[in-house]
Amino acid sequence: MKIIDIGANLTDPVFRGKYRGKQAHADDMPHILERARASGIVGMMVTGGSLSESAEAVRLSREHPGLFATVGCHPTRSSEVDKHSGGADAYFAGLRALIDDNRDIVVAVG
Numbered sequence: 750m751k752i753i754d755i756g757a758n759l760t761d762p763v764f765r766g767k768y769r770g771k772q773a774h775a776d777d778m779p780h781i782l783e784r785a786r787a788s789g790i791v792g793m794m795v796t797g798g799s800l801s802e803s804a805e806a807v808r809l810s811r812e813h814p815g816l817f818a819t820v821g822c823h824p825t826r827s828s829e830v831d832k833h834s835g836g837a838d839a840y841f842a843g844l845r846a847l848i849d850d851n852r853d854i855v856v857a858v859g
Contacts, residue, residue, distance in 0.1 A: 750789065757793040759816075760805040782813055791815060794856060798823035800833070800843045807847055810854040820847045821859040 764781055766774040785793065792815045797803025799822055806818035821844065822830060833840040848855050 751791045752789050753792040753794070754785070754790055755794045757795050757816075758798075759793070759795045759809055760797065760802040778809075782816075786815070792817065794819055797821060797847075799826040799829050800840055800847075802826075803844060803847050807851050807854065810851075817854050817856040818847075818851065819857040819859065820844055820851075820855050821857075 764778055765776045766772055794817050795806040795809050797806035797818060797820045803820040810816040810818040830837045830840045
């Protein structure tokens with residue numbers, strides 16, 4: 750059976766060894782992806798819950814075959830829209846640019 754993880758929160762710093770802003774251990778992303786593949790996961794949708802996370806999801810998807818990105822703003826992060834230095838229009842334009850520029854790996858928007 751082929752398994753695709755549709756909600757991989759790999760943009761969380763803990764997968765890079767960071768806890769509460771401090772490096773607790775070495776970046777283990779390659780090992781995480783190896784273990785996932787070894788267990789039968791053939792693809793992952795890396796969740797972008799904010800503009801910055803969406804950009805990170807796209808970056809990770811470009812770096813690692815089998816990863817795809819979602820782009821969007823989770824309701825729990827909606828305050829970031831108003832706080833964005835360029836305002837809400839710039840925030841959403843940034844999301845749109847990520848989608849438009851990465852149509853080959855952005856597979857969901859929300």
